[in-house]
Amino acid sequence: MHFDENGVRIAGQLHGLHTASTATHTHLFVHEKRGTAALASEASVLNDFHGTAVHDCWLPYFHFEQARHVLCCGVHLLCELNGLMENGVRWAREMHELLLALYHRPRPILAADEVRGHYHRILAQANREEPPPHPGKQGKPKPSKGRNLLNRLREQEDGVLAFALEAGIPFTNNQAERDLRPAKIKQKVSG
Template identity: 40%
Template sequence: MFPELEEFENVIREKYSLLCIHCDETGMKVHGKRHWLHVASTDKYTCYFAHPKRGSEAIDAMGILPEFKWVAVHDGWKPYNGYNCDHALCNAHLQRELIGIEESYKQQWAKDMNELLSEMKKYTDECKEQGKYLDFEQVKALEKRFDTVVAKGIEENPPSLNPERQGKRGMYPKTKARNLLDRFIEHKEKILRFLKDLKVPFENNQAERDVRMMKLQQKISGTFRTTRGAEAFCRIRAYISTIRKNGLPVLEGILAALKGAPLAIP
């Protein structure tokens, strides 16, 4: 369905090979059953893909991450981490979780980490706006402060002080605070990648914006009646999103596609 747009989609996929891409997924209904909309996007290109599954099977079928070698920005969902590229975590997600930990557990490390991430973002934003290179010594100092905050978090969350309830065989489950702290320990490189490379964004807002239209469609229509209908909608919406991002006239682009000659994207 829409072979011209399929070719357009393939061209976009090729352009992803040297870009930092944003990945996300959201639920959708197809003939009354749970499906998933997957998105891989940049500020210039959008690719949507509908699939019955949420995990690696769907991501493989989409055909972007399996061959991708640069930086994938995402929310840390486990299947994404299995792909052989560099990864950057969405710090906006992490900041929301830090606020929750600060409010629910009254932990100082969460407050300090949230403020530190904001300070790091401000620094990288200023470098981008002023066309400056990152200062190695300043980056090193910020990273040292990150380690200090993590150490404070470990003091506030030693394993022996996390018995919300006793589990099987005398093992104590971790609190939400400790689980989040462990992510900062384990995924430090992914969290701070934006601080080492100005081409890497602080958050995954691009992907979240690009799935918003699908959520609106689901609110209005409720469900797609056929799988082919869902696939066609994804292809059309990806085309419209991409030409809009590139400042091209949407109506002209739609008419060109209907005539079998979609607009060329730089």
């Protein structure tokens, strides 16, 4: 099942528009909050969901531990990697190329150890290239965008590689994004 959320204005106030969808069914609901409170509300199907949840790695989704979390690589991860590549980050280019190469191969890919080995080599390179967080003037040291992405790729390895190693897992979260689009267009047209 695909999950996504976006902000919508209702009577001048920002609310969260949430969707949970499959190829045949779409559940939309609006909540005055956008985060965990909305996802845990009675209107959400995530409370009772025990399957595979495809989403964009937004932290509130991970509060629902009964679901298996799979990350959409298509737009979100590739976009973040592109941003790093524009700043000359070498490991980001290699990860970008790996994810696209896996996408273009027949799936599921049976050589899982080979795929994971390549993935781990890129993560090791990223660990060498990305500076550790440096103490700031106040508070906790802030990691770079590259370090944050590296940590996410390391922690969510199974969810990132699921599209390549398992049948039926999509590369993108386009299903949920398409289901939100009509409401956003209607809001834009109506002003």
